[in-house]
Amino acid sequence: MKFLFKGGRVIDPKNKRDERCDLLVERGKIVQVGKHLSPNGSQVIDADGLWVVPGLMDMHVHLRQPGREDKETILTGSRAAAKGGFTSVLPMANTDPVVDNRGAVEFLLSEAKRVGLVNVFPVAAVTKGLKGEELSEIGELASVGCVALSDDGKPIHNAKLMRHALEYAAMFGLPIIAHEQDPSLFEGGVMHEGYTSTVLGLRGIPSVCESIMVARDIELVKFVGGKVHFAHVSSERSIELIREAKRQGLAVTCETAPHYFSLTDKDISCFDANFKMNPPLRSEEDVEAVKKALKDGTIDCIATDHAPHTEQEKDTEFDAAPFGIIGLESSLGLCLSLVHTGVLTPSELVSRMSLAPATLLGLPKGTLSIGMDADITVIDPDETWTLRSEDFESKSKNSPFVGRTLKGRAKITMVSGRIVMKDGKITKGD
């Protein structure tokens, strides 16, 4: 099957391309990019006024399967990803059972293949059972297809263990994705510690809770090498530390999530637990710092931390509700606001959402180079639409953005030359 994307704005930061041209896909690969390509028997997709970009990658999602299929499954999570314009996702290992062994990885991969929508690249646990005690069999996990390691959700408190994890994982070239949070500073907290937590009487999570561990792991990387990727960075001070570490040439990278540049702790005034996530929504200063760091590249990429929870779990006392919100279907619309408000250029945004995560993970994705898998997202940057709870493909609806009007959305998601989403409809056809 051949497809010709005709007349779109092709944005491919890897090849420094941002121009109106055509793109030809054949047998699942990108075969030609240029002006006035002839259809030659291919299906023509009119991309006039649309962006044609390398498929978006979300390197931080929770698909909940196995264990909490009431919240999400590989199928529903893949559908949500496709709808949001993502061609690749990296599910975190904190399922039940934990992805800390070959069998669990093989299950994920085979289930993802059966679903057949988007690429699923498993992240395995750093430690067995996420217990923070013994290393998982990292070598075997790498050999069966894990692309990174993380105890996300259960930060690694033990500095010695983290040191050895870095050393050991480096043999296999795997980065450790670190959820940074000091346990004692975190204890009992449910929102950012600041004026709003003072007014609401909710227990605060100070921003130093994150930055103190960022500082520790920068020190460890400096000491033993290895690669750390800081997950969902939320605070200004963490960003400063990472900026400085990068200046020193250390192998550290980081991501943020759309909510950390779209909302602040002030938005929690109604005690709605759909605004409860970890790290918490922070101050306006933090939001500004996140935007600045996205611009200057201190923050490499945007990931959603898509964290589905059931309605009854979230529609409860703020203290009792679990942390986390879904993000796959709102991410692109929120991220495009960075372009509409002049924070990022279109090319920079595509880099943060596609090229950068692929590069830091060493995956052959994120570009529209000839010969690459045809993972392509077609975006209408200007369409305004309203995020509605009933439209989610995700099994869960826990989003603070429901009801918000967004500008820009994915029109087509193509994975390896197959259209898996078109105009909001999930398709499996080729």
Place this chain on the structure above:
Amino acid sequence: MTRWTRKDLLGLEELSEKEIRLVLETARSFKEISARPIKKVPTLRGKTVVNLFFEPSTRTRVSFELAAKRLSADAMHIAVQGSSLAKGETLKDMARNIEAMKVDILVMRHPSPGSCHLLARSLKSSVVNAGDGSHEHPTQGLLDMMTIQEKKGKLEGLKVSIIGDILHSRVARSNLWGLLKLGAEVTLCGPKTLLPVECGRLNARTTCDLEEAIAGADVLNILRVQLERQQGCLFPSIREYAQKFCITPERLRKAKKDLLILHPGPMNRGVEIAPEVADGPYSVILDQVTNGVAVRMAVLFLVSQVNRAKEERDEVSV
């Protein structure tokens, strides 16, 4: 005359100055009922009030119960041990079940901030916050203001110092909002570790210096040290707290002669307040308790009028 339009009373932060004055005036008119030989009026006859308490309480619970009974409402108390979630039932389900028994007013105390807001959103019954974690305790704030106004004749321009564990105190928060709206000047005083972050933005003076908080103050509202909330590292010991922050006769030597001492109770005598002060001439602590019943009668009355007005409208439209 201001009209009360709220189905619920969740906090003082969202009330206007006029609404607060309305509650206080209504409370003043109800106070006399409790002084009669027959302490009962038929105002809320046929209404049902349920006290749903997830934290132990004597004073507030009895106060609400008496308030309801003196207005002839049927009142009952449910004490829930621990979280409702422990049994697997959500708070909302539990409240909906109670509502299904046609309860008019739910008075709730709960350790979680915002839990009353959660119920208010999902129930047609009125919800009255009797303390939600460290967030608000609006009827306590109102009864404190009623007591001050009664003794001083006004609240405008008075200097009120709230002393103690501000961090965990719902009483401090409700007092702060109410007092500021009615024109008082508020000082928050406590050890640095018990002053919440960024409380400097609250339009109140904050200080760790007890002498400063006492000097020139018209009112001291002394908070209970909540031993159960100290997490082991907020202050070194009760002994040291008492040494540094206990309100003693010596510390009051330079205080104004017409100072009022308030305490929301229950007191830790000798910790945050010396017995001589608690029982001394400045103390209006028992007046607070008396006024508490009047304030709660006023609140139950006002919120019940909103749903009653709606019921009558509905009947007309049928």
